[in-house]
Amino acid sequence: MTKKTIYLLGIIITILLGTYFFITCCSCCGASSEITETEIIIEETLPEATAYPFKFSDGSFAYESNDNFNFNRSSSSILMPLSTSITEGITSTKSYLEQNTGKVFDITGFYKSDEANKSAFPNLGIARANAIKNHLVAQGIPSSSLNILGELNDDMISSPENVFLGPASYAISNEHEDLEDEMKALYNKIKADPLVLNFNTGQASINLTSEERQKIVAISKYLDKVANASCSVVGHTDSQGNRITNIGLGQERADFAKQYLIDNGIMASKIIATSKGPDTPISDNNTEEGRSQNRRTVITLN
Known part of the structure; x- marks a missing residue:
């Protein structure tokens, strides 16, 4: 056997051994010939719904509850039932207005510019305030002691169920002297x-x-x-x-x-x-x- 033949035979053996050890080592290490793509899942964090309290004060009289009248998006119908704290607040307000006949209860309903207004009022804020007013009247508070207003509030954020939590504010003021x-x-x-x-x-x-x-x-x-x-x-x-x-x-x-x-x-x-x-x-x-x-x-x- 010539030196050239021996040289070529050595190269072939080297290649075969290298291939053998490569396959054997990769198999032992659990390597895979397939390339897998790592999936990254980013959970979307929804903003927290804004919640406005049933809160007002007038001198020595004050009431506050974290609950309030709630409404569905684009609706002026109150969601029932109301919480016990709201019921108690209405009773307290009724007693205060009966004892202070020169006072009125102001209700300001909030609305967003992207809501659909299907009511007869200029905006859903007034419609919501009117719905709250009607509920108070049904509880015995005279409508003459109640004022309704509407206010645009695009900062409101609804719940995942599209419910606005307490889109209204309240205040007690003096009756207009020139009301008549x-x-x-x-x-x-x-x-x-x-x-x-x-x-x-x-x-x-x-x-x-x-x-x-x-x-x-x-x-x-x-x-x-x-x-x-x-x-x-x-x-x-x-x-x-x-x-x-x-x-x-x-x-x-x-x-x-x-x-x-x-x-x-x-x-x-x-x-x-x-x-x-x-x-x-x-x-x-x-x-x-x-x-x-x-x-x-x-x-x-x-």
């Missing part, structure tokens, strides 16, 4: 420019303009502040068809509008719904434009 004059002016304003709705009987909803929503607030405020006050809802029709049928149609429109007001927190006992049918037109019944104006429901104060 203020209510007289408000009455004259509403009577001079009542809320007029033009819609068909079968319409499933009422879409108010910003100006019309302000009129709802004005009417609601007057009904709250003036004892024995009431509002009228009068249905009107055009002259087409039978008068008796139109009287019934006008009543249906008035009842529809009345229910809308009730659904938005105005007490049913303060709403009188009637019909005048085709008897009091405000425009020419010989034209379609005139007839459409005559098909109306007028909401004003009595």
Whole structure:
């Protein structure tokens, strides 16, 4: 065997041994020929929901609870049941207002700009404050001792269940000395420019303009502040068809509008719904434009 052959044979043996030991060592060490990708899972941390207390004070009288009236996002309906501490706070407030007749309880409802407002009020803040007011009235606090306001609060954070925890604040203030004059002016304003709705009987909803929503607030405020006050809802029709049928149609429109007001927190006992049918037109019944104006429901104060 020549030296060259021996040299080549040595190289081949070296390669074979190297391959053998590489495979053997990798197998012993548990190495894998596959490359695995490490997965990194980052859990999203949701911001904590804001919670506003049921808190207010006036001199020596004060009350505070971490609980409050809660509402779903884009809703003005109070979530029930209320906590015991809220019930106790309402009782204490009622007693204080009875003993201090010159005081009023201010309720400011909060709302966010991205919420859908389906209420009759200009914003959900006022609608929520009105819902709280109605609950207090049901517990025996006179509506004349309650004020409602709305405030934009985009800092609010809802719970994972889309619930706002206590989107309202409270304060006790003095009754306006010129309240009587203020209510007289408000009455004259509403009577001079009542809320007029033009819609068909079968319409499933009422879409108010910003100006019309302000009129709802004005009417609601007057009904709250003036004892024995009431509002009228009068249905009107055009002259087409039978008068008796139109009287019934006008009543249906008035009842529809009345229910809308009730659904938005105005007490049913303060709403009188009637019909005048085709008897009091405000425009020419010989034209379609005139007839459409005559098909109306007028909401004003009595």
